[in-house]
Amino acid sequence: MPVSERVDRLRQRSLESPSTLSIERAQLTTKFYKQDTGPVSAPIRRALAFKYLMEHKTVYIGDDELIVGEKGHAPRAAPTYPEICCHSLEDLDILESRDNVSFQVSPESREVQEQTIIPFWRGKTIRDLIFQEMAPQWKAAYEAGVFTEFMEQRSPGHTALDGKIYRKGMVDFKGDIRQSLDDLDFLNDAEAYDKQEQLRAMDICADALIHFAQRHAKKAQGLALEESDPRRKAELERIAQTCSHVPAHAPRDLWEALQYYWFVHLGVTTELNPWDAFSPGRLDQHLYPFYVQGLEVGTLTLSQAEELLQCLWIKFNNQPAPPKVGVTAAESNTYNDFAQINLGGLRGDGSHGVNDVTYLILDVVEEMRLLQPSSSVHVSKKSPDRFLKRAAEVIRAGFGQPSVFNSDVVVQEMLRVGKSILDARDGGTSGCVETGAFGKENYNLSGYLNMPKVLEITLNGGVDLRTGRSVGLQTGDPTQFGSFEELFAAYNRQLNHFVEIKVRGNNVIERLYAKYLPVPFLSLLIDDCIARGRDYHDGGARYNTTYIQGVGIGTMADALTAIRWHAFDRQALSMEELLAMLRDDFRGHERLLQMLLNKTPKYGNDDDYADDLMVAVFDAYFDAIDGRKNMRGGRYHVNLLPTTVHVYFGSVVGATPDGRKAGKPLSEGVSPVQGADRRGPTAVIKSVAKMDHVRTGGTLLNQKFSPQLLGDEESLDKFVSLIRTYFKLDGHHVQFNVVDARTLRAAQEHPEEHRDLIVRVAGYSDYFCDIGRALQDEIIARTEHQVF
Amino acid sequence: MAKGIVFDIKRFAIHDGPGIRTTVFLKGCPLRCQWCHNPEGQAPRPELVVRGNRCIGCGACLAACPSSAISMDGNLTVTDRRLCTACGACVEVCYSETRELAGQEMTVDELVAEIERDQAFYDESGGGVTFSGGEPLLQPGFLLAVLKSCANRGIHSALDTCGSGEWDELDMIRKHTDLFLYDLKLMDDSRHRELTGVSNQAILENLQSLSQAGHDIRLRVPVIPGTNDDADNMGRIGAFAAALPALHRVDLLAYHDTAIDKYRRLNMNYPLDEVRSASAQRMNELAQVIRGFGLTVTIGG
Numbered sequence A: 001m002p003v004s005e006r007v008d009r010l011r012q013r014s015l016e017s018p019s020t021l022s023i024e025r026a027q028l029t030t031k032f033y034k035q036d037t038g039p040v041s042a043p044i045r046r047a048l049a050f051k052y053l054m055e056h057k058t059v060y061i062g063d064d065e066l067i068v069g070e071k072g073h074a075p076r077a078a079p080t081y082p083e084i085c086c087h088s089l090e091d092l093d094i095l096e097s098r099d100n101v102s103f104q105v106s107p108e109s110r111e112v113q114e115q116t117i118i119p120f121w122r123g124k125t126i127r128d129l130i131f132q133e134m135a136p137q138w139k140a141a142y143e144a145g146v147f148t149e150f151m152e153q154r155s156p157g158h159t160a161l162d163g164k165i166y167r168k169g170m171v172d173f174k175g176d177i178r179q180s181l182d183d184l185d186f187l188n189d190a191e192a193y194d195k196q197e198q199l200r201a202m203d204i205c206a207d208a209l210i211h212f213a214q215r216h217a218k219k220a221q222g223l224a225l226e227e228s229d230p231r232r233k234a235e236l237e238r239i240a241q242t243c244s245h246v247p248a249h250a251p252r253d254l255w256e257a258l259q260y261y262w263f264v265h266l267g268v269t270t271e272l273n274p275w276d277a278f279s280p281g282r283l284d285q286h287l288y289p290f291y292v293q294g295l296e297v298g299t300l301t302l303s304q305a306e307e308l309l310q311c312l313w314i315k316f317n318n319q320p321a322p323p324k325v326g327v328t329a330a331e332s333n334t335y336n337d338f339a340q341i342n343l344g345g346l347r348g349d350g351s352h353g354v355n356d357v358t359y360l361i362l363d364v365v366e367e368m369r370l371l372q373p374s375s376s377v378h379v380s381k382k383s384p385d386r387f388l389k390r391a392a393e394v395i396r397a398g399f400g401q402p403s404v405f406n407s408d409v410v411v412q413e414m415l416r417v418g419k420s421i422l423d424a425r426d427g428g429t430s431g432c433v434e435t436g437a438f439g440k441e442n443y444n445l446s447g448y449l450n451m452p453k454v455l456e457i458t459l460n461g462g463v464d465l466r467t468g469r470s471v472g473l474q475t476g477d478p479t480q481f482g483s484f485e486e487l488f489a490a491y492n493r494q495l496n497h498f499v500e501i502k503v504r505g506n507n508v509i510e511r512l513y514a515k516y517l518p519v520p521f522l523s524l525l526i527d528d529c530i531a532r533g534r535d536y537h538d539g540g541a542r543y544n545t546t547y548i549q550g551v552g553i554g555t556m557a558d559a560l561t562a563i564r565w566h567a568f569d570r571q572a573l574s575m576e577e578l579l580a581m582l583r584d585d586f587r588g589h590e591r592l593l594q595m596l597l598n599k600t601p602k603y604g605n606d607d608d609y610a611d612d613l614m615v616a617v618f619d620a621y622f623d624a625i626d627g628r629k630n631m632r633g634g635r636y637h638v639n640l641l642p643t644t645v646h647v648y649f650g651s652v653v654g655a656t657p658d659g660r661k662a663g664k665p666l667s668e669g670v671s672p673v674q675g676a677d678r679r680g681p682t683a684v685i686k687s688v689a690k691m692d693h694v695r696t697g698g699t700l701l702n703q704k705f706s707p708q709l710l711g712d713e714e715s716l717d718k719f720v721s722l723i724r725t726y727f728k729l730d731g732h733h734v735q736f737n738v739v740d741a742r743t744l745r746a747a748q749e750h751p752e753e754h755r756d757l758i759v760r761v762a763g764y765s766d767y768f769c770d771i772g773r774a775l776q777d778e779i780i781a782r783t784e785h786q787v788f
Numbered sequence B: 001m002a003k004g005i006v007f008d009i010k011r012f013a014i015h016d017g018p019g020i021r022t023t024v025f026l027k028g029c030p031l032r033c034q035w036c037h038n039p040e041g042q043a044p045r046p047e048l049v050v051r052g053n054r055c056i057g058c059g060a061c062l063a064a065c066p067s068s069a070i071s072m073d074g075n076l077t078v079t080d081r082r083l084c085t086a087c088g089a090c091v092e093v094c095y096s097e098t099r100e101l102a103g104q105e106m107t108v109d110e111l112v113a114e115i116e117r118d119q120a121f122y123d124e125s126g127g128g129v130t131f132s133g134g135e136p137l138l139q140p141g142f143l144l145a146v147l148k149s150c151a152n153r154g155i156h157s158a159l160d161t162c163g164s165g166e167w168d169e170l171d172m173i174r175k176h177t178d179l180f181l182y183d184l185k186l187m188d189d190s191r192h193r194e195l196t197g198v199s200n201q202a203i204l205e206n207l208q209s210l211s212q213a214g215h216d217i218r219l220r221v222p223v224i225p226g227t228n229d230d231a232d233n234m235g236r237i238g239a240f241a242a243a244l245p246a247l248h249r250v251d252l253l254a255y256h257d258t259a260i261d262k263y264r265r266l267n268m269n270y271p272l273d274e275v276r277s278a279s280a281q282r283m284n285e286l287a288q289v290i291r292g293f294g295l296t297v298t299i300g301g
């Protein structure tokens, strides 16, 4: 269906508006904090801050809009969160001047930042607190690039919503809160008072969101009065009606359902800046009843449904990710804020979830071609082929969406860690590839861990080659190891050492959020925060996971393979020689470099020699992390995804034994090293599936296909079979770039002609011309599977 | 156990029969088609392939060659093909992959193990293995053993053949082959001799016999502009195919000159100069000619 003129205009506006920094939230928050609120508990203070924002932030209703509300004061204006991270003036300079993912900062905003925000918040942000609290060992490892810390600029998020808001209004949530308050046991429960504070805070937030919606209703009413075009006037009146009904009450039709979700989204992302923004999760499941009912009673047409969805898509795209700086910008440098719409999947009763709205949303994804929101198809063995085939057609259009997930494995992953079958089937993936029980889990990603860096430190007796600082354990002189097993054991000790530093750090940071920045609004949306009277940050959720994301497993597998094959098995090279080559970054060792590159087994070719070492690296990583306790009553688990961190991590790792030169990107996700997989996609899939994905909370596999490979119907069927086979082998996720290297190179040379070229980076897509040169080169270097 | 000479194995082959397949290229061919895109498949024995652009000039191959066939010309190596025995000694020491052997000896078990690696994909997609070359029928004993072994494992097999060979051998092979991809190039015998080096008589007879025996056959017709793309030739192909005892699908494959580099690596001359691929429109016209005989025609696949 062609896009309506309205949607076309909205889309153009969203695409053409530059990203700006919106100072309003910082200003209002500072104003609020400057008031004397008296002695109030942290949750109440945060609730009052939220209320203040909802009462005072700009209400924006743009021309043509059907779904209303913006996070900033206008579309594509990104607010800041000084209570978490207060940008310095230098930060603002960087934000404005950097080549990629820049933000315009108006002179007025800069002045406010200088005069008001910085003087008030400097030294008092959670970021300051985190760096104060971290041990010297933690800082040394962080600075060396052994790991990153997600929570230093953004609050824990990584969660998606379930279906509860489509059944309950804020008024109903207030009823639940009342019930929990009534049930408090002040005679026996030592925490009764704390719970009361938390519940009262949630109640304040529920009212605040209703108020925010009513301000939109009022504004729409006002605009309707002034409007001369009768059609638009009617629309504005409808918007006013919608905003006075939701979110106070449960939605009655599709329009109200979408608008309700959007207010909730704005609420969550205004309260704090949680990672992965926020996501409606299984949107096709949630909307289906409204869609069917609307068509049945005749209040909805197919094209209206489509247009409303398109309007929501534009809303997502209007929200660039919060402006990030420093390491966090390096690890996740994109405007994309990772809201991920799940399609298909399984229903609570175990049947597959594909319905008419699923296909409608796939149409919307294809027509809109926007960075945000991300979309994913969740394929079970029960899903019809047509679903996967339709998704393949959209993938063929070549803008990196949707990504493809294995619902059966996602459910197994959740069952393994003790979630109920119903909650597991109700869940899915969010962010890039992270598994979670939607609406019931705080699954916090805490940072990336640089496995090749740990190996490098092991090979250098605990010293970081780049800085000469001793950052790790002394695990023995690598030239003296009598066997490969000894070397691997040393790596394993080093890994556990860093994991413990990381976990200890996380456990403090999670408490800092629980104590100082609770999120009463988000809490009221996630089970069982209301029932438990506890904050989302403080173990209120039914399930509480902390993930540490391993990076560079392909590089690790190939590096260890090279060591084992050449230094131990064949003894073609001594450890001394190998280490000397690495120190020299292979300069003067051209022939041996060629040997490492070409005459060494490589992960990704269905060769057990290399693949077994990938499995060993995975098992070591899993054993080092899985099952450790976090501070919310939950456990640590692993997943393997990179966002853009493989470029940053690569920049701090010297030459590696697989023939990778110093500073070059690491392998990404669970994909083989770029260019090392030479036997086609089936061999890659076989290799990657040797890892036990069920024991992770998500893995990311990137594949690059030349467009001809998906040329006709028959090849499309084969493509579908390829994915089905990966899933039969228990793969978690796969995503595709269907664009040839020639096009990408042309875009590098003439970015002005390729502004709209979208590529899959990691678990998300980005404009090719918006990503850094190193990442561009890395994507070009990924093996392109050709037609045979 | 019989050993075969294999010069390539390609996984995820999606244009060599139904489903996802592994295509095994067996070395040696009785034809010398001027447009051959696998020149390394022609000679029956292993051959040295040299990709000059990868050479780093390390000189290791010079020292390794027992036949003194290699010399240095500036930074690049020159190999005297008359002295080279394709022993592979230089390949071992050439880390840059400049030097490779086209053609490796493999046992039946080794090859079947390779084929089996993608069985999960065959099962899912209705795919299997395709034997191509070269001409697989030139290694009949080996081929037969591999086909039987695949059949035992439930792996669907296709044979991409030029059809030139003894019927006795083909008769033995066919009983273990699920699908034939049968190449048909030129109907005029003198033209056929001129451009491929052999007569097409046995080819046409064998095709007749296979069809008679009820085999599933896809006819594969390469379209080489200026050589066989005239309406007359296509018409005769159509008429012949339509007259076969069973009705078969015809695949028209557009010729591409992607093999020029391969010839250079083998120090061979590329016989066809400056041939452009047929346009999509021309391919359609030719397909129409054959469809005129009531046949199903696909283009490209």
Ligand code: SF4
Residues within 6 Å of the ligand: B048, B064, B065, B066, B067, B068, B069, B070, B079, B083, B084, B085, B086, B087, B088, B089, B090, B091
């Ligand atoms: S294959 Fe053997 S004979 Fe031929 S060039 Fe190499 S080493 Fe010399």
Ligand code: SF4
Residues within 6 Å of the ligand: B054, B055, B056, B057, B058, B059, B060, B061, B062, B077, B093, B094, B095, B096, B097, B098, B099
């Ligand atoms: S061994 Fe290989 S890289 Fe070295 S000179 Fe010979 S051909 Fe060139």
